[in-house]
Amino acid sequence: MIYTLRKLASIAILSAMLFSCADDNDPTTTPISMDDDDYVPIPTSPVVLEMDNFPFDTLSEYNFFDGELKEQNPVLGVIPYEPISALFTDYAKKKRFIWMPSDVEATYAADTELIDMPVGTFLIKTFYYNNVQPDNNTRIIETRLMLKKNTGWEFADYVWNDDQTEATFDLNGSFTNVDFMENGTPKSTNYRIPSDAECLTCHKSQNNPIPIGVKPQNLNSMYDYVDGTKNQLQKLIDEGYLEDNLPATINTVVKWSDETQPIDLRVRSYIDINCAHCHQELSHCDYRPVRFAFNESSDETNIGICVDPDTEIPGMRNIVTPALKERSVMYYRMNSEAEEFRMPLLGRSIIHEEAVQMIGEWIDGLTNECD
């Protein structure tokens, strides 16, 4: 059976415009009635949702984008978003989008937890590089999808062709070499396109697939949409994608690269999005002593300060040895490209120099006395 659910996003946009002065929490604010006699065709989202046929062979079949596929111009209802601090994947740049069917919405659970997304939700994430050598052009590598089905989340991955005209389903895992300029510095990576088992290694709780970034703490920030700048959570509410019942304040991460922010918050924000998917309860490595989620990492022991590692590394002392980055397992592992030492375990093959420098500054500034 093939059916297309049409997104009545225009209603939400319209209502947001009409009632923009109204109290967002006012329960009397209701959408325009559908059975209005003055029928006007309502623009509908052209995204194709066929849960029984997921995954399609090609990315273009989903109709997520308008015009040339490589331009990634989202169609109606496909909403871009960006976490405040992002996962590092060998300096790849990313475009992220969310789409939901018309008659359902996500609900808030907690600042630190994924919004509870309805069946039919697509998360779309494209990985690309600018300034790819020798031609200094843009190259899109892959577009990863997650679809929420009745049975839970499922993964798909689409690898882009050389002409950048189409991306084809492939979850077997592969490598591709990318030489690129990053801030004027030439860099090179043997970029890893993940297999489904690798997707699951990070994207899971117990053994159930889950997204990672779509949490209020990561999205409570302004974003420049085509039609103006807006708070990302408000945008989702306005689109009808998120129930309008958020708490007054949200404990929010900071942008790790924002040097005006306190360094401990920058560090905790970075390790939340880069490390906490494995280092929290019910995750891949929850048997290790550290807890890196943003709401847990303010505790010194959770973040590894003065904590002995389970796995000793020659020359290292604690996971975080105050004032001594050179004797800290966290710094060592983030500063290593060797597979058996480097962290995060997956998704990185070259060193994130700027983050390593920040972690080093943070450790060297710690004054705790270990027993």
Added chain:
Amino acid sequence: MKKITLLICLIASCFFTVAQTTVDCSLGAVNTTYCYTNDDLTSFVFVSSDGSDLVVTFNSGQVENEYDELIILDTNGSQIYNGYGNNGDLSGLTFQSSGDTITVSINSDFAINCTDNGYTQWDFDVSCATCANPSVTYNIVNDCDNSGGFFIDIDITDIGSATSLTVSDNQGSATQATAATILQFGPYTNSTDVIISIQNDQDINCTVNSGSITQVDCSEPPGTTFTTSTVSTSGSQRAAVDMNGDFLDDVVSITNSNINIFYQESSGGLSTSATNIVTTTADNIPSWSLAAADYDRNGYTDLLYGGQNGVTFMRANNNGTAFTEISGSQYVFSQRSNFVDLNQDGNLDAFVCHDVDPNVYYMNDGSGNLTFNQGGLGDDEAGGNYGSIWIDYDNDRDMDMFIAKCRGGATTININEMHENDGSGNFTEVASTLGLADPIQTWSSAWGDFDNDGDMDVFVGASSTANGTHKLMRNNGNSTFTDVTSTSGILPAFTNTGHENATYDFDNDGNLDIASNGSILFGNGDLTFTVHDNMLGITNGSFGDMNNDGFIDAILGTNLYTNDTNSNNWVKITTTGVASNINGIGARVELHTASGVQIRDVRSGEGFRYMSTLNTHFGIGTETEITNLIIYWPSGTIDNIMNPAINTHHIITEGQALSVEDETLFQNITIHPNPVGNLMNIDSPVNLIGKIATIFNIEGKRMMNLKLEENKIDVSSLRQGNYILRLESNGKVHTQKFIKQ
């Protein structure tokens, strides 16, 4: 970086502490003690009174290994030494100048120093090189049973240029020696800091002093100790295994395009320089594990690289001088890897643990072609497979596999598994019925017969104690195991966690020991252990006999841990298969002495990351005779070698000492019906339960193997034809032909 800094400082004459001392050649050595601090660039400059060369001798002292350097400069300013001694221990180092000046310097960085970290302070003598120093080593001799203290054995191996030496301690004893000798001083009370001084009576400049020597208390000393030295391995050191067919363990290190080998020389010990073999740039490198075996039977060892995204084989050519890369396209997050003959066709197959998917294996067609397989040997969809090890846990003469498992956020993926082989290459997971289905987060286990009762026990080493800690399980010999951790002496003394656990008899006392993340749990032969920490490098490394002295050494990175040995006897065996795989992997080796029976299984790949020797090693303590040595080959062949020499490395070729028919053992045995249908009945006046029955075809190829549970064998899997039934007990056999209908 720091070395460059110092050089720049020297050139720029930037300020640092320099003390200059004259060494009066008529008065003898000048002693200096020093305890360095952070960012310390202190130099001690010594000048001889009469222009003689100078000798620096470190009695004791410590630097932070790999971070704080001891630097010695010659008269002309050139560098004599820049290093860390023996992993930071400077005692015993000596240097001589070419000229009247020598400089002793520290170059410490900003952290970790002698003053703040309780290091042994530097204690060194500088003397005029007018004579040759005596050569001396010191050994503590436990005297706990008598005086409650200790003796020191002073082993003077060379008196140097002296005609007589005065040997004294700092407790008021003195004696003379006129030739190489071993002197014993003491007894001393425990914790007494004893310093031995050895004075050349003819030349005051040739005095040598020990560092402080003491025995802290009367806890049991380790059965052996290790001396560290440096091997300049290049790349990731991964193996101690024979590569070139001389059966002596070599040291192998890997980069993505190099195989770097320190061959062991026939005269003993590793060659001083490495042989580097350039390879194609490997798709995968052995970040997670390396396994080694001669899977193409050409006499040269091949390698398996277990990488994070796949598996690469490096196949040695016919003289071992080059390797051909064979990389699979399949995604494998490799963990422990092994070579083993999975289908008992005489060809070595390869097994690789998968971290996040069902385990994989590569079947060898006998022409060296490997075919990828996944499924049937640990099929958890999310993997969790870390430490596979192949042993015959149920003594039915085939290889079973135990997997140490680990996984967070899980209740089933982390449960350890045992895959029992039915003798025909079919595997069944039986850990829960054995009592081995533990949730311990573990990356490897150490298997061995720790109580010498004829079956393999297991130490499951925790990588994290989040879901239970280390566990020692006794094999009851009846397919059950009993937790004996609480009486083993392992806990609470042993507190390490980590990836690496392996079994060897390090002190050759005939009782297997456990190496666990740098500690050795010395076995007492009764499932109790004495824990000694910091014996080896913190992740164990690769084990082998790198100097062919019959004692197991270890190599980790650039650090060679040479066994200091003791007077115990030993025997080593290289198993060379003929019908079986050429390395004899999977063979059960039984050693019979007056003390009893010891067993080993020949295996490729134990512990987590490293590859250790393919030779089988036994310590036999004070036994001076071996009654016999039985090898049960994977092909079914049984060799029984009578009275093999002790303290010898035996190369045993399959079939060289075939076990003889024993007329008395299985007298009056009959098979009926014959020809046999699906069920063979065996009539025997002696009890056959527990005996090993093997069926060969007429070409001698092993078709079935099982431990008898009744006097019947289900032979329905055999095709029509002529077969031979063999019954075996303690290396003696009875054979009988039969026909399958």
